[in-house]
C-alpha cells in the first residue's frame with residue numbers, strides 16, 4: 001500500500017517546521033514546498049494525499065493554488081491556513097472547494113483532527129499521466145462511512161453550506177478569534193436551542209467541532225451528565241452538509257441490549273411487518289447515540305462493523321443494509337478507563353475517538369454560569385410570560401458557589417422553577433430552591449435545616465477542585481499571569497501548574513501546540 005503523503009506549502013520555513021512538528025505523530029510522510037510553483041511541481045509527480053497551504057488572504061493570488069488543485073486534482077483535499085481572519089476570502093475559498101479553512105497558527109489538536117478526518121476519506125492523488133484530462137479519480141469514499149458524492153468536496157455549492165455561510169456566523173475561521181458574547185454557533189438558532197458559553201475549554205471543544213463539522217467522521221463527545229453533549233451533537237449536525245437531513249437521538253442508558261439493537265438496526269421478521277430502526281430513519285443525516293459506554297459486547301461488535309464497513313443487518317434478517325449516517329457518540333464515562341477494565345472494546349474506542357470533544361463540567365466554567373443563568377431566565381420569562389428581569393446579587397452569589405452536579409441541565413431546571421416561583425422582578429436566593437453554603441471553600445449544597453445532605457457529599461478529590469482553581473487563579477492574577485513566579489509562590493513545579501491551568505481552563509490566550 002502507498003505511503004500517505006501530505007504536502008505542506010508555506011513561504012516561511014519556521015511555519016513549515018511548526019506544522020511538521022504538529023503532524024509528525026500521525027505517522028504520515030510530510031513533504032514541504034516553499035512556493036506555489038514548487039508545490040505544483042511536486043503535485044504533478046503524484047501520490048500526494050492532502051495539501052496544506054498557508055496563504056495570506058490579502059494577496060490577490062492567494063487562492064490560485066487552490067484553484068489549480070481543484071481543477072487538476074479534484075479529489076485532493078485541501079486545508080487552507082489563513083494568516084489573518086477574512087470572512088469574505090474564507091467564503092470564496094470554500095466556494096472554490098477548500099475542505100477546511102482555518103486561521104494559522106491553530107492548536108495542534110485541531111490541525112491533527114482536520115488532517116485525520118480528511119485522510120480518512122481520501123485516496124492518493126492520481127499520477128501526472130492522468131493529468132490534463134480533466135477530472136480524474138476523485139476522492140475515494142474511504143469505505144461506506146465516507147462522504148456521499150454531494151459531500152465529498154464539501155464545497156459551498158451545497159445549499160446547506162451556502163446558507164450557513166451567508167452571514168449566519170458559521171465559518172471555520174475562528175481558531176484564534178474571540179467568540180461572540182453568546183452563542184458562538186449562531187447557526188444553531190435554527191434548532192431553537194442555542195449554545196451559550198465563553199469558557200476557554202468549551203470554546204476549544206467548539207472550535208474542534210467547527211473544524212470537523214463538514215466531514216463525515218464519527219465524533220465522540222465526553223462530558224458529565226447535563227453538560228450539553230446532546231446539544232453539541234445537534235449543533236454539529238446543523239453545521240454540517242447533512243444539516244437538512246434528520247437528526248436522530250438514541251439514548252442507551254438502562255435499556256436492555258435487545259431493545260437498543262432493535263431501536264438501532266430495526267427488525268425484519270420472517271413473518272409480519274418490518275420496523276425501521278434509527279439508522280434507517282437517520283438516513284442522510286446524523287445519528288447521536290448517547291451513553292455508548294453502556295452498550296454490551298455484542299452491540300459494540302455490531303457498532304464496530306457499522307463504523308468499519310458501513311453495514312448492518314436488521315434483527316431477524318440476514319440481508320445486509322448499507323448505512324448513510326454520520327455517527328456522533330456521547331459518553332459520560334471515561335472510555336479509556338472502560339477499555340482498561342475490559343468493558344469497552346479497544347478497537348471500537350480507537351475508531352470513535354479520533355475526534356473527541358470534551359465538555360467541561362459547569363463548575364469549571366467560571367462566568368459561564370451567570371451567562372447561562374441569564375440566558376435561561378430570559379427564555380423562561382418569555383416562555384411563561386413572567387415579568388422577571390434579573391437576579392438579586394445574593395442569588396448570583398449562590399449560583400456561583402453551588403457545584404452543579406447536574407451541570408447545565410440542573411441550572412436550566414433551577415432557573416425555570418425560579419422564574420415561575422419568583423414574586424418580584426428579580427430572582428431571590430429563596431426562589432432557587434437550593435441553599436448554598438455561605439462558606440465559599442465548601443461550595444456545597446445544604447438542606448434548609450443547615451446540614452449537608454448525604455446525597456450532596458462529594459468525593460474529596462472533586463470537592464477540592466473548586467478551591468484549588470480559585471487559589472491558582474488568584475495567584476496568577478496577583479502575579480500578572482507570570483507562570484514561573486506563580487509556580488514558585490504556590491510551591492509547585494511549572495509542569496504541575498501548567499497541567500492544572502489546563503484542567504481548569506485557565507490557558508486563556510495560549511495556542512496549544514503540544515498534545
Ligand SMILES: Nc1ncnc2c1ncn2[C@@H]1O[C@H](COP(=O)(O)OP(=O)(O)OP(=O)(O)O)[C@@H](O)[C@H]1O
Pocket residue numbers: 193194195196197223224225226227228229230231232290330332372408409412
Ligand atoms: N452551552 C449551553 N448553552 C445553552 N444551553 C445548554 C448548554 N449546554 C446544555 N444546555 C441545555 O442543557 C440541557 C441539557 O443539555 P444536554 O441534554 O445536551 O446534556 P447532555 O450532556 O446530553 O445530558 P445527558 O448526559 O443527561 O444526556 C438542555 O436543555 C440543553 O439545551
